[in-house]
Structures are given as structure tokens and as C-alpha cells.
Amino acid sequence: MATLILLRHARSAANGSGTLAGRTAGVGLDETGRVQAEGLAGRLSGIPVSALVASPLQRCQDTVAGLAEKLGVPVAVEDRLAEVDYGQWTGRAVKDLTQEPLWKVVQQHPSAAVFPGGEALAQVQARAVEAVREHDRRISGEFGPHAVxxxxxxxxxxxxxxxxxxxxxLDGFQRIVVDPCSVSVVRYTETRPFVLRVNDTGGDVSGLLPPKEEDSGSSSSDAVVGVRRVPEPELWGVRDLVGFFGGRWRLERKIVDAAGVRIGSFSGVAVFSPVEWGLEFREEGLLELGAHRGPAHRCLHYRVSGEGRADVYFDYGTFFHDLDLRTGLWRVGHPCRDDEYRGEFRVWDRDRWRQEWTVVGPAKDHALFTDFVREPGGS
Incomplete structure (x- = not known):
């Protein structure tokens, strides 16, 4: 059977306002959401998407509009994938809804939850599962078992x-986290579904492609016994740092704590400007960290030291780390008082690269994952 990418709509104006939008008409994306949606084509580059299906609500249609144009694939509207009908809860502030007796039912026993004037969560699951399985069969029949x-x-x-x-x-579904513009991946088979990815907000998702068939004698419906090695995308070596980095990039940063729980994010634009000694890096965007939500920016200086190499400094003159991307991969450490920063840079191709920083110590204990996708015409 085909591979299904479940995409939550990008961040909407209602997500930022703390209200339960439900099926309210005219709820579009906010600025962060528009940046997230614009980055979808880059995240799914290299994935041969055969079909797009979406909820009829504006925030979903806005999320996939640019992707559909880029892929040249029409969007099929599916009412069964629409938002929950929250009935009388629609449009109310979430902080007020938490005081309702039904809130505990929704959180602890959702299979019994029926929204006043709306629908039951059990009904939502039934219609949505019916829709995705029906479309999966149709798309598999039309495009073949390896369709995405x-x-x-x-x-x-x-x-x-x-x-x-x-x-x-269904009583356990609140344990699952699905962030705005995240992708989760399911592959249905004759025997069982395989859940390949959940709540992925990173950049490259090419690893979700169906594996090439091997003459193992087993069915595609069989679970793998033992450890299956999932190959990473090939790396792309960089010789000319100024030529590669120069221009504008969209960036999405995920911040997680030591337990891997998401605690924040940053969405924005990064610009590398050529200067006499190399490149000036500036990023600007919206930072959400705990209760804080507001604009943020930083500046770094990439002092080119050779082919594919640079020394990176903070804009106030302090050395940060060295960099060598001739193989497309670089790992580096940076002490900061009693804390230790461990960085990893991976270049996938001329338009995509990833930066990961893990911070361990008495003052900080978290990780930052940043995906960069070159803006169209940004080089």
C-alpha cells in the first residue's frame, strides 16, 4: 500500500491567540505559519508526492497551496478530515474551557467526550480513519504500492x-503530540499499519520513502525482526563557503529539553552577506520559549580560512567554533563557562542543511535542531 504523510496545518492566528477555532470560517495562518508553509516544498523535496488531500478549512488549504503549486498536484478536499466540531466550545478561550467539567473528560477519557452541540471524539476518529484508509486504497490502486x-x-x-x-x-490519544506543520507518517499494509514517524518538524524527510524491495521471502506486511538499518541521506561536500551560504534561507528551529520534550521554537529568515573577510550571518524571526513569545535575532561572523573552512565568531569578537564542510559533515565543541556546547553540521544538497547544538551543564541542558532551506531565488 501507499505511504501516507499526515500533515498538520501550519500555525494559525487562533493557535497564537489561545482560542479554540474549531470550524470557524476565515481562520488563516499567522506570520509564523506562513513561513512554515513556505518551507514545506523544501522539506518534501525529493519525495515523489502523488496526491494531496486536505480539510476544507482555510488554514489547511493555505498550508498546502504553495506545495500543490510547486508539485503540480491538485488538492482534493475531504470533509471527513475537517476539524472537530466543537459545537458551543467553538471560539472560546482555552483558559476558560479548562474550568469546564467536560475538560477533564476530554483529557482523561476522550472516548466518552461529546462536545455540547458538536460531535464526539469517537465519531471524529471513525470518520477520519475511514477517509485516510479509503484514499490510501484509491491512491495505491492508481499510482502503485510505492506511492506517497x-x-x-x-x-x-x-x-x-x-x-x-x-x-x-482513543483514551490514550492525548499522549500523542502533533505540532503545527509537523508531519507524521503511516504505511498501511494488509496485516497492519506501520507508524514510521510522529510529529516531525525538521527539514529532510526523504527517509520515509518506501524501501526498495529485497528478495527476503517476507511480505511487506511483516514487521522487521531485529535491527533494520535506515540509511541517512547522502551528504554534500562544500568547497566554496561564500558561494554556498551566500543569500537568504528560511529556518525552522526546534528546542527540546534533556528528555526530548519540545520546549520552544524559532521560525524566521537567515541571511549570509559576503564581506571582505568571508560572510556575515544574521537571523531574525519569532522565538517561542516557555511563556516567552517575541522577536529575536543574532549575528555571527564566518571568517573564511580555506577551502570549505571558516572560523566562526560572535559579532562582539569572541571566537565560537571552527567549521570544515568539505565532506558535508562537521562536529565541533564549544565550552561556555561550565556548560559544553556540542555542534553538528550536515549539508544535504545545495539548498538544504541542518545545524544541531546540544548544550549540557549546570546552567543549561537542552538541544536545538535548526533546518535551513534556501529561499527561491535566494542565492
Whole structure:
């Protein structure tokens, strides 16, 4: 059967305002959401998407519009993937809803939750699962068993589909996290669904492609016994740092704590400007960290020291780390008082690269994952 990419819509104006939008008309994306949506084509580059299916609500349609144009694939509207009908809860502030007796039911026993004037969460799961399985059969029949397709829907709807695929009772679906513009991947087979990825907000997702068939004697419905090695995308060596980095990049940063729990994010634009000694790097965007939400920026100086190499300094003159991307991979450490920064740089191709920093110590204990995608015409 085909491979399904479950895409939650990018961040909407309602996500930022703390209200339950539900099926309210006219709720589009906010600035962060528009940046997230613009980065989708880069994240899914190299994935041969055969079909796009989306909820009829504006925030989903806005999320996939640019992707559909880039791929040349029409968007099929599917009402069964629409947001939960929250009934009388629609449009209310979440902080007020937490005081309602039904809130505890939604959180602790969602299979019994029925929204006043709306629908039951069990009904949501039934319609959504029916829709994705029906489309999966159709797309597999039309494009073959290795087809990949995208379904753009809403947080609770996707969580309900994932719970079904995981064999998890609906009462456990609140354990699943689905962030705005995240992708989760399911491959249905004759025997069982395989859940390949959940809540991925990073850049490269080429690893979700179906593996090449091997003459192993086993069915594609069989689970792998033992350890299966999943190959990483090939790296792309850089010889000319100024030529590669120069220009504008969209960036998405995920911040997680030591337990891997997401605690923040940063979405924005990075610009590398050629200067006499190399490159000046500036990033600007929206930082969300805990209760804080606001604009943020920083500046670094990349002092080119040779082919594919540079010494990176903070803009106030302090050395940060060295860099050598001739193989497309570089690992580096940076002490900061009692804390230790460990960095990794990976270049996938001329338009995509990733930066990871893990910070360990008494003052900080978290990790930052940043994906950069070159803006069209940004070089």
C-alpha cells in the first residue's frame, strides 16, 4: 500500500491567540505559519508526492497551496478530515474551557467526550480513519504500492488517526503530540499499519520513502525482526563557503529539553552577506520559549580560512567554533563557562542543511535542531 504523510496545518492566528477555532470560517495562518508553509516544498523535496488531500478549512488549504503549486498536484478536499466540531466550545478561550467539567473528560477519557452541540471524539476518529484508509486504497490502486501522498488536517484529527494506526485506545490519544506543520507518517499494509514517524518538524524527510524491495521471502506486511538499518541521506561536500551560504534561507528551529520534550521554537529568515573577510550571518524571526513569545535575532561572523573552512565568531569578537564542510559533515565543541556546547553540521544538497547544538551543564541542558532551506531565488 501507499505511504501516507499526515500533515498538520501550519500555525494559525487562533493557535497564537489561545482560542479554540474549531470550524470557524476565515481562520488563516499567522506570520509564523506562513513561513512554515513556505518551507514545506523544501522539506518534501525529493519525495515523489502523488496526491494531496486536505480539510476544507482555510488554514489547511493555505498550508498546502504553495506545495500543490510547486508539485503540480491538485488538492482534493475531504470533509471527513475537517476539524472537530466543537459545537458551543467553538471560539472560546482555552483558559476558560479548562474550568469546564467536560475538560477533564476530554483529557482523561476522550472516548466518552461529546462536545455540547458538536460531535464526539469517537465519531471524529471513525470518520477520519475511514477517509485516510479509503484514499490510501484509491491512491495505491492508481499510482502503485510505492506511492506517497499527503493528507493535511488538524491536531486532534491526526492524533486520532495515529492512535488507530498504533493500536492505541482513543483514551490514550492525548499522549500523542502533533505540532503545527509537523508531519507524521503511516504505511498501511494488509496485516497492519506501520507508524514510521510522529510529529516531525525538521527539514529532510526523504527517509520515509518506501524501501526498495529485497528478495527476503517476507511480505511487506511483516514487521522487521531485529535491527533494520535506515540509511541517512547522502551528504554534500562544500568547497566554496561564500558561494554556498551566500543569500537568504528560511529556518525552522526546534528546542527540546534533556528528555526530548519540545520546549520552544524559532521560525524566521537567515541571511549570509559576503564581506571582505568571508560572510556575515544574521537571523531574525519569532522565538517561542516557555511563556516567552517575541522577536529575536543574532549575528555571527564566518571568517573564511580555506577551502570549505571558516572560523566562526560572535559579532562582539569572541571566537565560537571552527567549521570544515568539505565532506558535508562537521562536529565541533564549544565550552561556555561550565556548560559544553556540542555542534553538528550536515549539508544535504545545495539548498538544504541542518545545524544541531546540544548544550549540557549546570546552567543549561537542552538541544536545538535548526533546518535551513534556501529561499527561491535566494542565492
Amino acid at each position: 501522498w499527503v493528507a493535511c488536517s488538524h491536531g486532534d484529527v491526526i492524533k486520532a488517526v495515529l492512535a488507530d494506526a498504533l493500536g492505541l485506545h
